[in-house]
Amino acid sequence: MRAAPALRGVIAVALVTVCLMWGARPLVADGVEIPPHIDELTCKSFSASDRPSADWQHIDGAIADVVAAPRVSRAAAARARTALDRGAELLERAFGERAIAASRLSVCLVTERQSIAAAPGMNADPSVAGAAVTGARLAIVAVDTTSGDLDRIVLHEAAHLLASERARAEAERALPMWLSEGLAELAASEVMGTTDELHRAALKLKARQALPSLRELQTGLRVGASAPEIQQFYAASASATAYLVSTRGWNRIWEMLRITGKLPANLETEWLAHLDSIR
Ligand SMILES: [Zn+2]
Numbered sequence: 001m002r003a004a005p006a007l008r009g010v011i012a013v014a015l016v017t018v019c020l021m022w023g024a025r026p027l028v029a030d031g032v033e034i035p036p037h038i039d040e041l042t043c044k045s046f047s048a049s050d051r052p053s054a055d056w057q058h059i060d061g062a063i064a065d066v067v068a069a070p071r072v073s074r075a076a077a078a079r080a081r082t083a084l085d086r087g088a089e090l091l092e093r094a095f096g097e098r099a100i101a102a103s104r105l106s107v108c109l110v111t112e113r114q115s116i117a118a119a120p121g122m123n124a125d126p127s128v129a130g131a132a133v134t135g136a137r138l139a140i141v142a143v144d145t146t147s148g149d150l151d152r153i154v155l156h157e158a159a160h161l162l163a164s165e166r167a168r169a170e171a172e173r174a175l176p177m178w179l180s181e182g183l184a185e186l187a188a189s190e191v192m193g194t195t196d197e198l199h200r201a202a203l204k205l206k207a208r209q210a211l212p213s214l215r216e217l218q219t220g221l222r223v224g225a226s227a228p229e230i231q232q233f234y235a236a237s238a239s240a241t242a243y244l245v246s247t248r249g250w251n252r253i254w255e256m257l258r259i260t261g262k263l264p265a266n267l268e269t270e271w272l273a274h275l276d277s278i279r
Pocket of ligand 1: 017156160180181
């Protein structure tokens with residue numbers, strides 16, 4: 001569906017989701033101004049330390065193609081493809097057949113995080129290990145991370161691409177940052193069977209009175225947020241989204257976005273009560 005002219009500006013500034021949680025330091029926020037050519041980024045645009053002319057590996061997967069830079073090991077490329085294939089069913093259930101059919105996704109793998117920051121127009125902090133460039137339908141992930149994290153980051157970024165596609169199809173609007181990060185993290189956690197950990201992490205923050213409220217999540221992260229603030233934002237977003245989806249279902253998210261744009265009135269009370277119930 002094409003965006004109405006008035007909405008194009010909103011979408012234009014939401015083309016890159018730089019995943020802050022993977023970086024240790026505060027970063028440029030989501031929704032940075034994106035130069036027009038970012039739509040034309042390909043995996044080979046991320047070649048600061050990987051020779052652009054050498055052979056890249058292409059591996060076709062069920063929902064995404066893995067495109068790995070020359071110095072990325074075959075094992076890492078195979079691992080990313082396996083994670084995506086393992087997630088295909090859940091991602092289709094979460095984001096719908098149409099989002100998957102609409103966009104053949106590319107997941108680009110590079111050896112180092114600097115390659116992400118150095119790509120034209122990315123404007124990311126050098127510590128960022130993954131980003132989703134929705135305008136170009138590609139995710140970029142650095143493989144200089146532990147194996148379990150590689151699976152999670154690859155799934156998280158692929159989920160961003162699909163969630164963005166679905167949100168635009170449903171409501172011609174970008175998802176708010178907390179819900180975008182929450183859906184991506186929830187989808188990755190469900191595939192990996194670690195969803196309970198999302199709530200346990202939020203409960204720990206609640207015990208320290210460091211769990212952001214839904215209102216704070218909806219306000220978004222302030223520019224220059226500290227590393228703990230970023231982690232708290234992500235943990236609360238993931239847990240609140242997991243609660244919302246587990247009680248209302250994935251489809252309800254899109255309905256909410258399309259019809260009201262508002263969250264259920266009792267969500268915060270219900271969510272906090274749920275956290276207390278898992279003590
Ligand atoms: Zn993210």
